[in-house]
Amino acid sequence: MNRRAFLIGAATAAACNRGPRLNVFNWSDYVAPDTIPNFEREFGLRVRYGTYESVPEMLAKVMSGNSGWDVVFPSAEYIQPMRDMGLLARLRHDWLPNLGALDSQFQKPPWDPNLEWSVPYMHGATGIVYQKSLGWTPRAWSDLWDSRLAGKLTMLDDPPEVLAACLETLGDSINSSDPGQLKAAQQRAIAQKPLVRAYLNAEVRDQLVSGDVGAAQAWAVTAAQAIAAASERSDGVSVSKLAFAFPSEGFPRYADNVAILRESSRMEAAHHFINYLLRPRVAAAIVETTRTAACNGAAQEFLPEALRSDPVLYPPAETLARGEWFAPQSAAGQRLRDRLWTEIKT
Amino acid sequence: MKLRTTFIAPAAILMAITVLAPLAIIVVYSLLTRGAYGGVELPWTIENFTRIWDPVYGIIFLRSFWIAAVATALCLALGFPLAMFIARSGPRKNLYLSLVILPFWTSFLIRTYAWMFLLRDTGIVNTALQALRIIREPLPLLYNDGAVILGLVYGFLPFMVLPLYATLERLDPSLLEAAADLGSRPWQVLVRVTLPLCTPGIRAGAILVFVPCLGTYLTSDLLGGSKTVLIGNLVQNQFTASRDWPFGAALSLVLMAVAMVLLFAVRNRGEELL
Amino acid sequence: MRRGLAVYAAGAYAFLHVPLLILAVFSFNSSRFAVWQGFSLQWYRAVAADSNLIEASVNSLEIAIAATLAATVLGTLAAYGLWKRGSAWLSGSMYLSLVTPEIVTGASLLALFQWIFRFAHLRLGMHTVILAHVGFSLAYVVVVVLARLRSFDRTLEEAALDLGATEFGAFHRVTLPYLAPAIAAAAMLAFTVSIDDYVITSLVAGVDSQTLPMVIYAMARRGVNPALNAVSTLVVFGLGMLIMLSERLRRT
Numbered sequence: 001m002n003r004r005a006f007l008i009g010a011a012t013a014a015a016c017n018r019g020p021r022l023n024v025f026n027w028s029d030y031v032a033p034d035t036i037p038n039f040e041r042e043f044g045l046r047v048r049y050g051t052y053e054s055v056p057e058m059l060a061k062v063m064s065g066n067s068g069w070d071v072v073f074p075s076a077e078y079i080q081p082m083r084d085m086g087l088l089a090r091l092r093h094d095w096l097p098n099l100g101a102l103d104s105q106f107q108k109p110p111w112d113p114n115l116e117w118s119v120p121y122m123h124g125a126t127g128i129v130y131q132k133s134l135g136w137t138p139r140a141w142s143d144l145w146d147s148r149l150a151g152k153l154t155m156l157d158d159p160p161e162v163l164a165a166c167l168e169t170l171g172d173s174i175n176s177s178d179p180g181q182l183k184a185a186q187q188r189a190i191a192q193k194p195l196v197r198a199y200l201n202a203e204v205r206d207q208l209v210s211g212d213v214g215a216a217q218a219w220a221v222t223a224a225q226a227i228a229a230a231s232e233r234s235d236g237v238s239v240s241k242l243a244f245a246f247p248s249e250g251f252p253r254y255a256d257n258v259a260i261l262r263e264s265s266r267m268e269a270a271h272h273f274i275n276y277l278l279r280p281r282v283a284a285a286i287v288e289t290t291r292t293a294a295c296n297g298a299a300q301e302f303l304p305e306a307l308r309s310d311p312v313l314y315p316p317a318e319t320l321a322r323g324e325w326f327a328p329q330s331a332a333g334q335r336l337r338d339r340l341w342t343e344i345k346t
Numbered sequence: 347m348k349l350r351t352t353f354i355a356p357a358a359i360l361m362a363i364t365v366l367a368p369l370a371i372i373v374v375y376s377l378l379t380r381g382a383y384g385g386v387e388l389p390w391t392i393e394n395f396t397r398i399w400d401p402v403y404g405i406i407f408l409r410s411f412w413i414a415a416v417a418t419a420l421c422l423a424l425g426f427p428l429a430m431f432i433a434r435s436g437p438r439k440n441l442y443l444s445l446v447i448l449p450f451w452t453s454f455l456i457r458t459y460a461w462m463f464l465l466r467d468t469g470i471v472n473t474a475l476q477a478l479r480i481i482r483e484p485l486p487l488l489y490n491d492g493a494v495i496l497g498l499v500y501g502f503l504p505f506m507v508l509p510l511y512a513t514l515e516r517l518d519p520s521l522l523e524a525a526a527d528l529g530s531r532p533w534q535v536l537v538r539v540t541l542p543l544c545t546p547g548i549r550a551g552a553i554l555v556f557v558p559c560l561g562t563y564l565t566s567d568l569l570g571g572s573k574t575v576l577i578g579n580l581v582q583n584q585f586t587a588s589r590d591w592p593f594g595a596a597l598s599l600v601l602m603a604v605a606m607v608l609l610f611a612v613r614n615r616g617e618e619l620l
Numbered sequence: 621m622r623r624g625l626a627v628y629a630a631g632a633y634a635f636l637h638v639p640l641l642i643l644a645v646f647s648f649n650s651s652r653f654a655v656w657q658g659f660s661l662q663w664y665r666a667v668a669a670d671s672n673l674i675e676a677s678v679n680s681l682e683i684a685i686a687a688t689l690a691a692t693v694l695g696t697l698a699a700y701g702l703w704k705r706g707s708a709w710l711s712g713s714m715y716l717s718l719v720t721p722e723i724v725t726g727a728s729l730l731a732l733f734q735w736i737f738r739f740a741h742l743r744l745g746m747h748t749v750i751l752a753h754v755g756f757s758l759a760y761v762v763v764v765v766l767a768r769l770r771s772f773d774r775t776l777e778e779a780a781l782d783l784g785a786t787e788f789g790a791f792h793r794v795t796l797p798y799l800a801p802a803i804a805a806a807a808m809l810a811f812t813v814s815i816d817d818y819v820i821t822s823l824v825a826g827v828d829s830q831t832l833p834m835v836i837y838a839m840a841r842r843g844v845n846p847a848l849n850a851v852s853t854l855v856v857f858g859l860g861m862l863i864m865l866s867e868r869l870r871r872t
Contacts, residue, residue: 023827028838028839028841029838048827048828049672050827050830051838052838053837053838053841054586054587056384056586056587056589057586057822059384059589060384060585060586060727060730060823061730061744061823063384063385064734064737066734066737066738066743067743067744067826067827068743068744068826068827069827081382081383082383084382084383085383085385151486154571157567157572159587193573196571196573197489197571198488198489198570198571198572198573199571199572199573200571200572201841202841203568203841207466210466210468211468212466212467212468328383331380331381331382334588334589334590335380335588335590338583338584338588338590342402342406342575342580342583343402345572345573345574345575345579346402346405346406346574346575348787349787349788349791350700350701350704350705351701353697353698353700353701354697354698354701354702354707354710356694356697356698357694357695357697357698357701357710357758357762358698358707358709358710358713360694360754360755360758361709361710361713361714361717361755361758362713363732363751363755364717364729364751364752364754364755364756365713365714365716365717365720365755366713366716367732368725368728368729368731368732369716369720369728371728371731371732371735372724372728375728375731424632427625427628427629427632428628428629428632430625431625431626431628431629432629434622434625438867439801440804440866440867441863441867442629443805443808444808444863445633445636445637445863446633446636447808447809447812448637448856448859448860448863449636449637449639449640449856450812450816451811451812451815451816451855451856451859452640452643452816452852452855452856453816453832453833453836453837453840453848453851453852454816454818454833455818455833455836455837455840456643456836456840456848456849456851456852457639457640457852459840459848460639460640460642460643461639463642464638464639464642470642500635500636500639503636504809504812505809508764508805508808508809509763509764509767511805512764512767512768512801512802512805513767513768513771515801516768516771516801546767546770546771547767550763550764550767553718553763554718554760554763557718557719560721561720561721561722561723563723564818577721578721578723581721581723581724582721582723585723585724585727586723591727594723594724594727595724598720598721598723598724601719601721602716602719602720602724605719606715606716606719609715609719620702620710620711620714620715620759620762620763620766
């Protein structure tokens with residue numbers, strides 16, 4: 001068995017060395033099954049595709065400047081810090097002709113107005129998923145403090161998100177670093193804790209579908225997947241047991257972006273990859289698989305009607321206007337938030 | 347003696363690289379300051395240690411110790427009879443031993459998800475109990491300390507069984523026969539002869555279970571619903587989401603110091619673990 | 621008492637294996653969710669088609685086998701050496717490796733490697749993972765082997781020496797056979813610890829060294845995925861066959 005494993009491993013390694021390479025480090029579940037193979041075939045490259053579950057995990061690897069990765073996908077609030085740390089390479093727009101495909105709101109995003117360092121990839125928001133069988137509709141974050149949800153409520157296991165929800169109920173900004181506001185938000189979270197069944201991220205999807213959870217703070221992508229999974233067709237129309245609400249007080253928005261690491265020695269290939277991702281059909285295929293909202297505006301016309309008009313993924317502009325982007329925190333702000341989060345959980 | 351030095355040398359070099367050098371780095375980090383976006387930078391400071399002197403962290407330490415202790419005790423209680431069975435099963439020893447280990451060659455994460463699947467409100471256990479009319483409403487089997495302990499026991503049982511088996515296996519049956527011949531009943535033989543002879547194995551197993559349980563975080567995240575922070579979660583957070591490596595380093599040094607003190611306290615001259 | 625033990629053991633094995641059975645059953649489920657909807661092999665097909673998964677599995681096996689071999693050999697020798705005469709440094713470092721939380725081991729090893737790589741032109745890869753795995757498995761091997769050594773009669777070796785054996789000869793012919801069960805148990809423990817490690821591996825793995833736990837962790841975080849059930853059932857089945865085979869060989 002030892003020799004066999006060695007031979008297989010050697011063969012795999014040999015196969016990997018065929019042709020020029022590109023190393024892409026992305027979130028898991030963020031491309032369609034044929035996205036990478038099609039790219040490999042068209043450009044004659046061999047793509048090494050790795051995944052991570054959180055930006056800090058990715059940062060720990062790339063911070064040394066010698067990680068071996070070429071392309072990464074940081075969230076918006078990490079673009080400026082990564083740029084300040086000297087980790088990102090400047091993008092050459094002459095190698096990215098498809099940039100025009102981006103939706104107008106992402107042509108000049110607040111975190112990188114000239115798109116010098118990053119290209120927006122997928123975006124979404126955080127809101128409330130709930131069972132229609134509840135009998136009432138949660139419309140605001142403060143509805144998640146309703147005692148009718150006791151034991152059937154989940155919140156995200158993500159300090160910025162939970163604090164954001166609490167801050168929103170108090171009318172403050174999600175990026176606040178004011179100690180008074182943050183402490184008040186913490187008190188709200190502690191008050192809610194007896195009602196909370198668990199703090200869950202994407203895992204909550206299955207519990208929503210099975211009915212274990214009545215309402216959950218969730219990302220739009222998780223919500224879209226849960227709604228789709230819990231739906232049945234009746235009279236040719238899809239009806240789901242679940243629904244999603246964008247809270248009335250406001251909500252956080254997130255965007256994941258593509259960026260090239262400065263350590264990369266494969267600039268041209270990396271740019272080809274980004275340009276390829278900007279192709280409307282490619283982006284549309286990814287959206288169909290992952291049920292996220294693409295920052296690629298031109299992709300919309302290639303989406304099936306059901307996805308294009310999905311209110312969870314593509315809400316109307318007035319709704320989106322209530323949203324707020326996450327911004328980077330100062331070191332002192334981060335420390336205070338950590339401390340408050342630890343106290344909430346203790 | 348020259349042989350002994352040759353035998354020890356490779357392991358010593360390995361430990362120097364994979365344990366001592368990283369430890370030195372951790373000590374250095376614990377005395378530095380958190381960088382603006384993660385990483386470490388000057389100035390030197392002992393603030394990371396003084397920060398720990400806070401009731402919040404005291405509670406976390408105590409709760410972690412409590413859960414680890416309960417899990418270890420349960421592992422011992424459940425693992426000892428099993429180890430005894432395997433040690434006495436004659437020619438099939440290795441088969442039975444492998445059957446204990448086999449589940450642990452699948453992913454720990456998958457096994458934990460299997461337990462979540464079983465224990466959910468709509469899971470098999472609750473559905474069966476309701477069908478048998480033993481309960482009317484589903485029991486909250488998941489997302490509490492009990493579920494975490496169950497997960498820990500399930501995850502660390504082989505670490506208790508293996509050392510116990512290793513010591514039980516070499517137990518001279520004639521000693522037990524002698525005790526029986528002298529009039530002891532089976533229970534007395536167990537308590538007065540078998541158990542004392544097994545203390546090295548019990549000690550080994552207890553340490554191999556207790557210490558990792560102290561540092562666990564995945565189990566409390568998944569089976570505990572991430573509702574309580576244990577030491578493992580706290581340290582884990584510092585190295586990932588909070589990107590406060592110096593504080594994480596300080597916390598883990600304190601944890602390691604406490605664990606080392608415990609190990610030292612329970613050791614027995616001549617019967618050391620290592 | 622014998623019958624009582626057997627009954628208890630049956631119960632304990634059930635406890636250990638029931639979750640696996642559940643996983644196996646649902647790996648044949650045609651639906652992706654936890655409700656049985658018919659028999660299907662689609663998840664096994666999906667696993668076979670997933671080159672990422674297969675490559676990760678091969679990597680995991682390579683790493684586990686290499687690390688187990690190295691750790692068992694080094695650990696047995698070290699245990700014997702410690703039994704002859706203790707070494708505070710060696711014992712101390714092994715205690716430390718046991719009490720250090722995995723995240724700390726991983727993060728500090730990453731820092732060490734990255735510091736070293738500034739001078740040597742190397743990167744993270746299979747070699748760093750294997751080194752890390754041997755590092756954290758060593759203490760387990762030594763604990764198990766040493767526990768058995770403590771009950772070994774020194775005079776047997778002395779007798780061998782008196783009869784003209786070399787130091788190594790005495791070790792090889794007298795002590796080693798006595799240690800065989802403990803070495804086997806220690807090897808199993810080392811293999812288990814290595815093949816399922818996620819935290820340390822994910823931190824020190826390079827671009828080319830994705831392992832099975834890393835892939836599984838990513839898949840599992842998204843929720844129930846029967847492909848995972850298929851993977852774990854395959855692993856259990858494959859290894860179970862191996863065990864049965866070795867048991868069969870032993871009997872002949």
